[in-house]
Amino acid sequence: MTDLAQDVAALAVSPARAALRRFRRNGLAVVSTFLLLLICLACFVVPWVLPFSGADADFANLSAPMDLFSAHPFGTDDLGRDLLVRVLEGGQVSLMLGIFGAVVAVIVSVSYGATAGYVGGKVDMLMMRTVDVMLSTPFMFLVILINVMLGQTNASLFVAVIIGLWLTPAMIARAQAVRLRNQEFILAAQAGGMTGGRIIRTHVIPNSLNVVIVYSSLLVLEAILAESFLSFLGLGVQPPNASWGTLISEGAQQLETDARLLLLPGALLTLTLLCLNYITDGLRDAFDPNDR
Amino acid sequence: MPSTPMIADAGGESVLALRDFAVRFGAGPQGLQVVEGVDLAIGRGEIMGIVGESGSGKSQILLAIMGLLASNGRASGSVKLADREILNLPNREMDQIRGGEMAMIFQDPMTSLTPHLRIGRQLEEILAAHRGMSRKAAHAEAIRMLELVQIPDARRRIDLFPHEFSGGMRQRVMIAMALLCRPALLLADEPTTALDVTVQAQILKLLAGIARDFGTAILIVTHDFGVVASLCQRVTVLYGGAVMESGPTADIVRRPAHPYRKGLIAAMPDLGHPPGTALQAIPGQAKPGGFRPGCAFAARCASCEPLCRSDRPVLQTAGAGRTIACHLTGVAHDW
Amino acid sequence: MLSLCLRRLIQGVPTILALAVVTFFIMRLAPGGPFAGNRQLPKAVIANMERVFHLDEPIWQQFLRFLWNALQFDFGPSMTYRDYSVARLILEGAGPSFEIGLLAILLATVIGLALGVVSALRRNSWIDYGAGFICVLGVAVPIFVIGPVLQLLLGLKLGLLPVAGWGDDWRFRLLPVVVLAMPNICYIARLMRASMLEVLRTNYIRTARAKGIGMRLVLLRHALRAAVLPVVAYLGPATAITITGSVVIEQIFQLPGIGRYFHRRRAQPRLHAGDGCHVVLRHDRDRRQHADGYGAGHSRPPNPP
Numbered sequence: 001m002t003d004l005a006q007d008v009a010a011l012a013v014s015p016a017r018a019a020l021r022r023f024r025r026n027g028l029a030v031v032s033t034f035l036l037l038l039i040c041l042a043c044f045v046v047p048w049v050l051p052f053s054g055a056d057a058d059f060a061n062l063s064a065p066m067d068l069f070s071a072h073p074f075g076t077d078d079l080g081r082d083l084l085v086r087v088l089e090g091g092q093v094s095l096m097l098g099i100f101g102a103v104v105a106v107i108v109s110v111s112y113g114a115t116a117g118y119v120g121g122k123v124d125m126l127m128m129r130t131v132d133v134m135l136s137t138p139f140m141f142l143v144i145l146i147n148v149m150l151g152q153t154n155a156s157l158f159v160a161v162i163i164g165l166w167l168t169p170a171m172i173a174r175a176q177a178v179r180l181r182n183q184e185f186i187l188a189a190q191a192g193g194m195t196g197g198r199i200i201r202t203h204v205i206p207n208s209l210n211v212v213i214v215y216s217s218l219l220v221l222e223a224i225l226a227e228s229f230l231s232f233l234g235l236g237v238q239p240p241n242a243s244w245g246t247l248i249s250e251g252a253q254q255l256e257t258d259a260r261l262l263l264l265p266g267a268l269l270t271l272t273l274l275c276l277n278y279i280t281d282g283l284r285d286a287f288d289p290n291d292r
Numbered sequence: 293m294p295s296t297p298m299i300a301d302a303g304g305e306s307v308l309a310l311r312d313f314a315v316r317f318g319a320g321p322q323g324l325q326v327v328e329g330v331d332l333a334i335g336r337g338e339i340m341g342i343v344g345e346s347g348s349g350k351s352q353i354l355l356a357i358m359g360l361l362a363s364n365g366r367a368s369g370s371v372k373l374a375d376r377e378i379l380n381l382p383n384r385e386m387d388q389i390r391g392g393e394m395a396m397i398f399q400d401p402m403t404s405l406t407p408h409l410r411i412g413r414q415l416e417e418i419l420a421a422h423r424g425m426s427r428k429a430a431h432a433e434a435i436r437m438l439e440l441v442q443i444p445d446a447r448r449r450i451d452l453f454p455h456e457f458s459g460g461m462r463q464r465v466m467i468a469m470a471l472l473c474r475p476a477l478l479l480a481d482e483p484t485t486a487l488d489v490t491v492q493a494q495i496l497k498l499l500a501g502i503a504r505d506f507g508t509a510i511l512i513v514t515h516d517f518g519v520v521a522s523l524c525q526r527v528t529v530l531y532g533g534a535v536m537e538s539g540p541t542a543d544i545v546r547r548p549a550h551p552y553r554k555g556l557i558a559a560m561p562d563l564g565h566p567p568g569t570a571l572q573a574i575p576g577q578a579k580p581g582g583f584r585p586g587c588a589f590a591a592r593c594a595s596c597e598p599l600c601r602s603d604r605p606v607l608q609t610a611g612a613g614r615t616i617a618c619h620l621t622g623v624a625h626d627w
Numbered sequence: 628m629l630s631l632c633l634r635r636l637i638q639g640v641p642t643i644l645a646l647a648v649v650t651f652f653i654m655r656l657a658p659g660g661p662f663a664g665n666r667q668l669p670k671a672v673i674a675n676m677e678r679v680f681h682l683d684e685p686i687w688q689q690f691l692r693f694l695w696n697a698l699q700f701d702f703g704p705s706m707t708y709r710d711y712s713v714a715r716l717i718l719e720g721a722g723p724s725f726e727i728g729l730l731a732i733l734l735a736t737v738i739g740l741a742l743g744v745v746s747a748l749r750r751n752s753w754i755d756y757g758a759g760f761i762c763v764l765g766v767a768v769p770i771f772v773i774g775p776v777l778q779l780l781l782g783l784k785l786g787l788l789p790v791a792g793w794g795d796d797w798r799f800r801l802l803p804v805v806v807l808a809m810p811n812i813c814y815i816a817r818l819m820r821a822s823m824l825e826v827l828r829t830n831y832i833r834t835a836r837a838k839g840i841g842m843r844l845v846l847l848r849h850a851l852r853a854a855v856l857p858v859v860a861y862l863g864p865a866t867a868i869t870i871t872g873s874v875v876i877e878q879i880f881q882l883p884g885i886g887r888y889f890h891r892r893r894a895q896p897r898l899h900a901g902d903g904c905h906v907v908l909r910h911d912r913d914r915r916q917h918a919d920g921y922g923a924g925h926s927r928p929p930n931p932p
Contacts, residue, residue: 133645137646138867138870138871139867139871140870140871140874141646141650145649145650221767225769228769228771229769229771229875232769232771232875233874233875233878245771248771248772248775249771251775252771252774252775252778252879255775255778255779255783255790256783259779262772262775262776262779263776266772266775266776269769269772270767270768270769270772273767273768273769274763274764274767274768276767277763277766277767278763358837360833360836360837383842384841386839387839387840387841387842388839389839390836390837390838390839391837391838391839391840392839395837395838396837398830398833398834398837400830403829403830403831404830404831404833404834405831405834406831406832406834406835406849406853407831407853408852408853409848409849417838417840417844417848418838418839418840420840421838421839421840421841421844422839466834469834469838
């Protein structure tokens, strides 16, 4: 074989698999992934397994201290509710809102951005100008507008989070689409008679996936952060539902009397966000190593 | 492995002398040996060219001499600037030499000047650092130098930013910057590669004038044999980081003794040949680094013998002022 | 330079206008009203109030009146705090809010730049990794977790700083400003590090080093000016983050700023105070963005290629 052919043979691995291999070599990212899965598992499985729920008040054990071997391993709050279960159930809300919010945001932003970038011209300008205006608006303002329009439900929280999240990935997706638009395989598809919509779906979007995957992970982080931020302010999840944000808010108010109420949900939220951070870094290094 | 010093005769005291010079990136078995066993000497006012393909390590030689290697690069051997050892000097001492006694111009003039500073500033700071000149004096001297490198209307142009100059003019500015302190040695890394042919000719003429009028020794690295032929008095041929051949330009061009050189010259299209004649390319491709036993050129040499693959040929004298590294010199072959 | 600044400011006007329109109409069209309180008022009183607040006029007229008043910084009386006009509420709250916000941005910029430059110069050293880890924490841990934790540690347990409240003492400002600045410190440090590393790899820095003018000059005169550009451009989003964060900070530390009006707001679907806040904050944000445009223009050659 000639030199060139030998070199090529050594590289015959799909870029996706090569990226996954790179990801797996990143110790921090792998550990974070496992930890995150553990947290998700705990939040969804443990409350199901335990005999009591976060709303049950155990009047015999008000403000019980942490005792890992008792019925309430992390103690109870001043209403007798088991802290561990409360925090885990709060986690369900935070994680679900985070993950689903991110998924929807990704779908919306990629479609929007890819279309704008591919179509170009006035349409592109209009679409991106809208994004610009929304980016310039303080997040709080948008949230309050949405709350006013839709009332203070979980649905409006969902919408608010997505609206805050989809802007930057849309710009990234558009930039990718613009880059791809001039490449020859797109021209070939157009010459072959493919419609714009199909080209976007089958060529532009799959080729932007590198960037999209990295951003998705970042979006989950931002979604969870946004949701807890809003819930902390009372603009998010409403009682009796709880999320990490509301738990932290309550905990912050009772700082002097019982620090656990703050530290427990705070620690779990921090851990989740840290894991997501390292996973995002790992994905970025895996799918776009030039970025470092 | 150290070779017996066989430096082609420089005639007189050398401005720059390299002995057993090597450059390596990274440490241990994963490291990349880029250049090895280079011997070189240049005298006052001499112009020497280093020729080689991309990946032959020629730019790294210049960077290593200047002390500008990347952080994982290590140079070894001996580098003497006018009999003073300068290899691996600490940065502070190198800063006194760089831009002063020894200067360098780079390949890509479009990106080699700081975009947000005026040309005048970039020139004056050299004078301020090396000759302690005041702002006014430096300004006047800078204008003088710009005029010397034939930048028209220098008095006005000195206040412009780099992006307001064309490529050829930027290269002249770079040369001006290099000459401000009348260096004894000028290193040039492919100075004309990024320029048009006509501009190329002007720059080469400028460089020749500098060597002649200021007595500056010039070490020019290029892959263009035409540049070598028109400018350099002596030339060193590099392949795969090792010296293949060295000697006076006229000799090497007219009587190439090394198979590599022969191949390169044969590959040049000749107007004398009938149209439709196939170009004689050297088969294969140059691969950077990784020293294998044996001659670096062995994989692509038409006259390769088993000996060539196992033993690295050492530089030997082959006539007046000429050295060559090939096992097959002297054996009766039809060069 | 001045024309660039002016041009950017003018470009911001339509956006502010658009925001004012959206604010106004959403408020008017939302369910409920300022009088949809707990008590049932007699019809005559409602009609009277409506006349006083010009709510009986056609919508477009109300909007124009709103704009005209807004330009004179008159947002009408507050619905929640009787006897106070919205403008007055904003003015009183503006002091602490702007002070904390400004200090936070300054702190973030200074520390972020320093950290970023040092990390880039001492790449892969323990300083770099240490700073990197702190930055990860600063970004991943939300400010409403850092805040209370520091309140607990430094305020309650160690008693070094006041837990909350406001006064003339500098100690009231320390914790809020530092916590508010944290995420930006980390973003700016990371940005500066990456930018610095990229600039140090360029050809012109290689040339600058080859001139033998000394590393200090190479860094200060050649590298820094180019590397700082992305950070200047980031100051706009940084301001937005700071504004958003200040709402939380003011709540955690009980600061008498504009932020608390956001929080109480949810009790009533229609509130003039909120409108006022938005327009003011939006304008401040805009001005910031224009400031970066100015800054970026200043650091760039006048006629970019």
